[in-house]
Amino acid sequence: MPAGLNRALLTVVGAAVAVVLAIAVCSVAIVVAGGSPIDALAAFFDFGESARAQSNSVATLLNRAVPLFIAGLAVAVGFRMNLFNIGVEGQYRIAAICAAFVGSTFTAPAPIQITVIILVAAAVGGLYALIPAVMKVTRGVNEVISTIMLNYIAIALSAYLLREPFAGERAEGQLNTTTPPLPESGMFPDLNFVFEWFGMLPPTRNGGLWGFLLVAVVLGVVIWVVLERTRFGFNIKASGLNGPAALASGVNPKTMIIAAMMLSGGIAGLIGLPEILGDRGAYTNNFTAGLGFLGIAVALLGRNKPVGIAFAALLFAFLDRAQGALQFADIPASVVTIIQGAIVLLVVVANEVTNRIALRIEERRAAQQLGRNTPVEVAA
Amino acid sequence: MSADTLATARPAVELEGITKRFPGVVANHDICITVQPGTVHAIVGENGAGKSTLMKILYGMQKPDEGTIKINGTEVSFRTPSDAIEVGIGMVHQHFMLADNFTVLENIVLGAEPKRAGRLDTASARRRIIELAETHGLRVDPDKLVEDLGVGDRQRVEILKVLYRGARILILDEPTAVLVPQEVDELFQNLRELKAEGLTVIFISHKLDEVLGIADAITVIRRGTTVASVDPREVTARQLAELMVGSELPTAETRDSTVTDTVALRVSHLTVEADGHHPPPKGVGFAGYAARLREEGKRLLLDDVTFQVRKGEILGIAGVEGNGQSELIEAIMGIRPAHGLVELDGRDISHWSTLKRREAGIGYIPEDRHRQGLLLEASLWENRVLGHQTRKPARRGIWVDRKASKADTQRIIEAYDVRTPSVETLALALSGGNQQKLIVGREMSGDPAFLIAAHPTRGVDVGAQAAIWDHLRNARAAGLAVLLISADLDELIGLSDCIQVIYRGRLVAALDPCEITPEQLGGYMTGAIAGNEEK
Numbered sequence: 061m062p063a064g065l066n067r068a069l070l071t072v073v074g075a076a077v078a079v080v081l082a083i084a085v086c087s088v089a090i091v092v093a094g095g096s097p098i099d100a101l102a103a104f105f106d107f108g109e110s111a112r113a114q115s116n117s118v119a120t121l122l123n124r125a126v127p128l129f130i131a132g133l134a135v136a137v138g139f140r141m142n143l144f145n146i147g148v149e150g151q152y153r154i155a156a157i158c159a160a161f162v163g164s165t166f167t168a169p170a171p172i173q174i175t176v177i178i179l180v181a182a183a184v185g186g187l188y189a190l191i192p193a194v195m196k197v198t199r200g201v202n203e204v205i206s207t208i209m210l211n212y213i214a215i216a217l218s219a220y221l222l223r224e225p226f227a228g229e230r231a232e233g234q235l236n237t238t239t240p241p242l243p244e245s246g247m248f249p250d251l252n253f254v255f256e257w258f259g260m261l262p263p264t265r266n267g268g269l270w271g272f273l274l275v276a277v278v279l280g281v282v283i284w285v286v287l288e289r290t291r292f293g294f295n296i297k298a299s300g301l302n303g304p305a306a307l308a309s310g311v312n313p314k315t316m317i318i319a320a321m322m323l324s325g326g327i328a329g330l331i332g333l334p335e336i337l338g339d340r341g342a343y344t345n346n347f348t349a350g351l352g353f354l355g356i357a358v359a360l361l362g363r364n365k366p367v368g369i370a371f372a373a374l375l376f377a378f379l380d381r382a383q384g385a386l387q388f389a390d391i392p393a394s395v396v397t398i399i400q401g402a403i404v405l406l407v408v409v410a411n412e413v414t415n416r417i418a419l420r421i422e423e424r425r426a427a428q429q430l431g432r433n434t435p436v437e438v439a440a
Numbered sequence: 441m442s443a444d445t446l447a448t449a450r451p452a453v454e455l456e457g458i459t460k461r462f463p464g465v466v467a468n469h470d471i472c473i474t475v476q477p478g479t480v481h482a483i484v485g486e487n488g489a490g491k492s493t494l495m496k497i498l499y500g501m502q503k504p505d506e507g508t509i510k511i512n513g514t515e516v517s518f519r520t521p522s523d524a525i526e527v528g529i530g531m532v533h534q535h536f537m538l539a540d541n542f543t544v545l546e547n548i549v550l551g552a553e554p555k556r557a558g559r560l561d562t563a564s565a566r567r568r569i570i571e572l573a574e575t576h577g578l579r580v581d582p583d584k585l586v587e588d589l590g591v592g593d594r595q596r597v598e599i600l601k602v603l604y605r606g607a608r609i610l611i612l613d614e615p616t617a618v619l620v621p622q623e624v625d626e627l628f629q630n631l632r633e634l635k636a637e638g639l640t641v642i643f644i645s646h647k648l649d650e651v652l653g654i655a656d657a658i659t660v661i662r663r664g665t666t667v668a669s670v671d672p673r674e675v676t677a678r679q680l681a682e683l684m685v686g687s688e689l690p691t692a693e694t695r696d697s698t699v700t701d702t703v704a705l706r707v708s709h710l711t712v713e714a715d716g717h718h719p720p721p722k723g724v725g726f727a728g729y730a731a732r733l734r735e736e737g738k739r740l741l742l743d744d745v746t747f748q749v750r751k752g753e754i755l756g757i758a759g760v761e762g763n764g765q766s767e768l769i770e771a772i773m774g775i776r777p778a779h780g781l782v783e784l785d786g787r788d789i790s791h792w793s794t795l796k797r798r799e800a801g802i803g804y805i806p807e808d809r810h811r812q813g814l815l816l817e818a819s820l821w822e823n824r825v826l827g828h829q830t831r832k833p834a835r836r837g838i839w840v841d842r843k844a845s846k847a848d849t850q851r852i853i854e855a856y857d858v859r860t861p862s863v864e865t866l867a868l869a870l871s872g873g874n875q876q877k878l879i880v881g882r883e884m885s886g887d888p889a890f891l892i893a894a895h896p897t898r899g900v901d902v903g904a905q906a907a908i909w910d911h912l913r914n915a916r917a918a919g920l921a922v923l924l925i926s927a928d929l930d931e932l933i934g935l936s937d938c939i940q941v942i943y944r945g946r947l948v949a950a951l952d953p954c955e956i957t958p959e960q961l962g963g964y965m966t967g968a969i970a971g972n973e974e975k
Contacts, residue, residue, distance in 0.1 A: 291829050294840050298826060301815040307775060308804060308812040309827035310795030419817075419868065426861050426869035 067418045071363065074414035078406035079375075085406075086399045095391035103385040104378070111261045117381060118255075119263035125370075125377035126276045126334045127348070131355025132362055132369035133283050134328035139364045140287065141300035141320050147192060147207025148328040149352025150214025155185035156332025157218045157239060160343035161226040164240035173245040178275070178333065185329020186322040188214065193321035197314040203321070211352075222345060238344040248272050248337040270338030279327070284366040286323075296320055328352065357404045363411060376400060450513035452477040452609055452640040453498070458507035460493055467493040469665045471507070475609075475657070480631055480641040482651040482672075485661035485684055491644050494661070495611050498642075499531045500524035511609070530602025531611040536594050538586045545569060545582040548601050572603050577633040592623035596630065609640045616650055628654045646684070646760060648677040648966055660684055681962030698752035699937050703786075704921030705772070705890045706748040710780035712767045712945075714739040717777035726779045741767040742778065743945040749890065749921040754912065756936030756953065757925045760965050764945035765925050766807060769894055772923070773797060773804055785889060798827060801889035805879055805896050807925065809872075813879045816868040820860060821849040823867050824882055831886055852881035857907060873904030880908050884915060891915065894925040909935060929958040943967055 087097035107117040131148055138145035145151075159181035163173065192210060195201040228240030248271040252262035255269070263269060287293040298306040299316050307313055331351050336343060358376055362368030379400055383393040453475040460468040468490045475481040485491050496502040498509065500518030509516055511527045518524045521531070538547050545562065548569055554561040569582050578596045586594065595615060602610060612631075616624045631641055631654060645651050651658060652672050660668045660683040668683050711730045715738070720729030733740060742764045749755045759765055770776035774794040782790045784800055792800070804827070806812035814823055825834040825845050833844035849863040856877045860870055867875060876896070883891060893912060897905040912935060916922055926932050932939055933953045941949040941964040949964050963969035 289840060289842075290838050291835060291840050292838070294822070294825060294829060297818070297822075298815055301817055302811070304812050305806075305815060305826065307794065308773065308806060309829065310793070310798045311829070312793060312795065419866065422866050423869045426865055 066421065070414045070418050071368075071411070074410035075361075075407055078410040079403060081406050082399055082402040085402045086395060089398050090391060090395055093392055093395070095389070095395075099389045100386060100391050100395060103389040103391065104382045106382075106385045106389075112264065115255050115261045115263040116265040118260075119252075119269040120265065121374075121377045121381045122273060123266065123270050123334065123338065124380050125373045126270060126273050127331045127351050128354055128358050128376050129276050129370055129373035130279065130327060130331045130334075131351045132358030132373055133280065133366065134324050134331065134352075135355045135359035136362065136364040136366075136369060137283070137287070137296075137320055137324040137327060139300075139359055141296045141316060142303075143317060143320055143324070144204045145189065145192075145207055145321060145324045145328075146204055146356070147189060147210050147214075147352070148324070148331070148355050149350070150207070150211035151185040151188045151325045151328035152331035152352055153218045153347075153349070154188050154214040155181040155329030156336060156347065157221050157226060157343040158184040159329070159333065160239045160242065160336050161221075163242045163246045164228070164342070167243040167245060170245040170249075173243065174248060174337065177242075177246060177337065178330065181329040181333055182326040183329070186326035189321045189325020189328065190318070193318045196321075197317050218343075219345075222343065226343075228342065236344045236346060238340075238342040240342065242336070242341045246337065247341060248275075248334075250338065267339035270334045272334035272338055275330070276334070279330070280366045280370060283327070287366075292319070328355075331355070357400065360404055361407050375403070450477075451475060451510070452512060453642070454508075454510035454513075455494075455498070456508050456510070458494065458497060458504045458509070460497060460502065460504050467664055468497070468504070469663075471661070471664075471666050473659050473666060473669070475640060475642060477512075477640050478635055478638050479656040480635055480643055480654050482643045482645060482655035482658045483661060484644075484646055484648065484651055484658060484680065489661045489684075490664035491661055492613065493664075495531070495613055495642075495644060498524070499529060499611060525605055525607070528606060528608040529611065530605060530607025530609070532595070532598045532602060532613065532615060534614045536598055538594060538597060540587040541585065543583050543585055544580050544589070544597050544600075547586055547597055548582070548604050550601075552605055569600060569604065572600055576603065576630065576637060578603075578630055590623075592626055595623075595627065599630065599634075608638075609642065610634065611642045611644070613644050614646075615643070616645060616647060624650060648680045648684075648962075649968060652677060652680070677966070677968055678959045678963065681966075682959045684962070697937060698917050698919070700751045700753075700919065702751045703748045704751050704753075704784065705923070706781070706783040707772065708746050708781040708783075710742050710745040710768070710771055710778055710782070711740055712742040712764075712771055712776065712778045714741050720779065730779055740945050742771065745780070745942075745945070745947055747940055747947060749923055751919045751921050752916055753937045754916050754922040754924050754935050756932040756939040757923065757942055758929065758932050758939050758951075758961055758965055759925075759942035761927060763942050763965075765894070765942060767945070768942070769804075769807065769892055769923075769925065772892060773802065795830065799830060801887065803883035803888035803891040805876075805883050805891070805893045807894035807898070809875055809879055814867045814875060817866060819864045819866055820853070820858075820870075820878060821846045821863040823878060824849040824852065824863075824885075827882065828886060848885065852878060852885070856881035856911065877904055877907065880911055884911065888920065890921045890923070892923050892925070895927060896924070897926075897928065897931060929961050933958065933961065941965055 090097045090100050107114045131152070134148045135145060159177045162180045163177040167173065168176070188210070192201070192203045192206040195206050196203050222237050222239065226239050228238050230237060250268040251271050251273060252268040255262050287296065295306065295311045295316055298309065299311060299313065303313065332343070332347065335348055354376065358369055358372045361372035361375070362370070379396045383396050386393050386395060451474045453473070455471055455473045458468055458471040471494060473483070483491055483494070493502065497504045500521045500523050503519070509518070511529070516527055539550065542550065545565060549560070549565045554564050566582055572578070573580060578600055580593055580596050580600065586597065589597065599610065615627060634641060643651070643655060655672050658670050658672050658675070658680070659666055660670065660680065662684060670680070670683070709727065709730065713733065720726050724732070730744065734743070745768060747755065757765060757768070767776060771778035772782055774792055774797045780790070781788060784797070784802065789797055789800065810816060815826060821842070825840055828834045833841055833848045835841060846863045852858060853860060853863065858870070858874050858877045858881065860874060870878070880896065896912065897908050909931070912922060924932065924935055933956065936953045939951045939953050939956065939961070940947045941951065941961070943965065951961070951964070960969070
């Protein structure tokens with residue numbers, strides 16, 4: 061078996077074991093909370109009675125997975141070179157409100173309108189991530205601290221922007237503050253027709269299946285290519301695996317920190333767009349929060365690889381979707397959070413274990429194929 | 441040693457047949473040492489001879505594969521350092537392990553706190569510390585913060601720390617490496633008092649004059665095994681050096697000079713400050729600034745280093761580790777900022793980035809391949825790309841040319857006899873020798889104009905060593921300029937066309953390898969012989 065396939069297989073087995081263990085842990089939690097694990101399991105797979113409800117459930121799952129996937133990618137780019145961008149949360153919020161506002165100020169043909177909105181979001185996210193990057197390369201400020209701090213600033217700043225400069229008109233009796241609505245050309249076409257291919261009814265809830273899914277897929281492929289095939293990606297990998305060796309090989313660590321951080325922030329900027337362009341058409345004060353932090357878990361779970369992150373995002377979305385169903389089954393919805401936490405912890409452990417096993421196998425294989433592994437006496 | 445009085449006493453430490461293997465290498469091999477109680481026993485050997493591994497075994501940090509350890513006549517088997525502490529062994533590490541923001545007292549009791557009613561019993565701790573300090577002549581103020589202490593004081597705190605835990609056998613790992621001469625004298629005075637109290641001291645060093653000054657018995661380790669046990673009163677520093685490096689001359693040396701007249705690399709007045717790089721102030725210029733630093737008595741890691749390497753020449757740099765070799769390499773590679781001039785083929789490259797220097801044809805075999813030379817968790821072909829990201833065959837526009845890189849890795853594997861299942865194998869699966877051959881092959885790729893070879897055969901097996909030497913010789917014959925830094929004196933003498941000795945950041949002697957013996961070289965390296973005899 062080729063070495064690469066071997067490693068991949070081990071990873072999958074490790075992840076599967078971790079998920080099974082997590083379910084076991086949560087069954088205990090559910091029993092303690094007075095519920096039945098069987099009911100809970102049924103609730104996870106209960107997509108609704110009617111055909112329409114089932115379509116809506118599937119759409120909700122995918123709509124949840126898309127921003128989680130993008131958030132995971134954003135975090136992973138930093139993680140790849142041991143750069144902990146905890147600031148994805150702040151970056152996507154500030155980017156979302158700016159993009160929503162800029163998008164509402166003009167009207168252009170849909171492709172142009174949407175492209176501009178996406179570019180604004182990426183630019184704002186990237187620039188906001190540039191702050192901790194510059195602080196790190198010039199003054200040595202730890203990016204974990206600075207990005208966490210910048211999160212608070214971003215959250216407060218976006219609340220202020222929503223209230224004052226970027227606020228749209230509030231209709232009579234409306235409690236939500238929002239940015240001005242996007243023109244029709246700013247809304248991303250939905251993908252409801254896909255359901256018809258499978259003989260299902262198109263979903264109706266929350267704008268159906270968001271078309272931004274396609275952008276996310278393209279983004280995932282592009283990031284994979286950048287990380288795995290380009291020289292830039294090689295430098296990121298080298299910096300992450302062994303900083304001193306990368307430095308000695310001629311990689312400039314400062315440039316790499318700036319570039320990786322801006323790329324990470326730029327991707328983070330897109331996290332809020334599926335929701336804005338697919339459903340709400342504006343940034344409102346009940347805009348989904350917390351995606352940046354979830355992205356950290358998703359990236360960990362996906363081992364910082366786009367394909368892994370896609371599976372992790374789907375798994376998280378699958379679990380999140382069941383929150384309503386769980387409550388119907390008289391099980392506290394926070395069980396989902398427990399499962400997610402348990403999975404992440406166990407997968408991190410499983411990764412470490414499978415990694416070691418894989419390395420040992422590899423060492424043994426190398427030794428075997430060489431035929432001899434007789435130690436030769438030398439000065440160590 | 442006064443054998444008549446000690447004949448009846450059981451040895452404090454007896455090591456017999458200790459062998460420790462790591463994948464691909466044997467770090468220790470059939471080591472036998474007997475340490476008498478109440479003595480200072482020195483263990484000397486070159487860097488990489490296996491001293492540290494041996495001490496880790498004695499302190500329970502590593503388990504030997506074979507052999508027995510006896511403490512005071514009883515056989516023991518340590519699983520962790522706490523087992524070693526239990527039987528009264530204490531270790532003072534080369535790098536101090538103290539919490540700066542704690543007081544001396546707090547540092548000493550840390551981990552072995554005396555408690556009364558669940559609270560730290562400071563009074564009794566202080567009493568014991570003062571008592572220990574007085575009986576052993578180790579003056580320290582228990583209430584001072586460690587961050588306010590000098591190096592010598594810190595070391596005394598470390599010694600008190602192990603004494604506090606009841607150690608009767610002290611291991612001191614290169615204790616003088618960080619001390620200035622006066623502090624060394626003080627330390628030795630302390631050690632004599634400890635000895636007078638009946639404690640046993642195992643003293644690891646490669647500074648021969650110091651060893652001769654303090655030790656009651658000396659064991660020499662070379663290439664992982666004990667080669668001699670000698671009485672310090674009966675040997676000279678030269679004889680000891682000879683034992684340490686081995687007097688056998690290198691095999692198959694090439695003496696047909698291939699040195700040309702073209703200078704490949706010229707380094708002039710290279711100076712590196714110890715406390716961070718500062719640009720010279722305006723109007724003072726670099727030379728004036730360096731002179732001022734010298735006047736102020738600032739410590740310089742590199743002090744006015746000037747040399748040149750011509751095409752077809754191997755210039756060897758000899759020196760005891762830590763005398764500025766690493767700084768010299770890093771300054772030439774552009775990793776560490778330095779004052780002075782570096783010229784490659786007549787072009788001033790002092791302000792170039794590492795990348796640009798590499799592109800201009802500087803190859804680099806780093807002294808620590810795991811730290812600077814390899815991505816252990818990446819495949820061999822990715823390691824081939826490392827350092828060549830911007831050059832053929834690794835580069836194709838913005839892409840990494842995987843196919844060409846793999847093909848070229850295959851070429852290196854064949855040409856340099858790297859034993860590996862495939863180019864996809866992770867670098868960490870290879871033995872040290874094969875990893876090193878891959879690095880040598882990589883750095884020789886792309887026609888380098890100048891090669892830094894730092895300890896090119898450290899930790900590799902004999903076969904790989906010979907192969908690497910051959911590659912260096914062939915490259916030299918083909919006109920490559922090589923700067924060879926090594927702790928292996930045979931290697932230096934056998935390969936170099938000229939040897940410069942570095943001592944405390946200065947080049948102190950230029951020697952002709954044809955006329956020098958390892959013992960003489962050792963004398964220059966340790967500062968025992970000064971001056972510049974053979975130019």
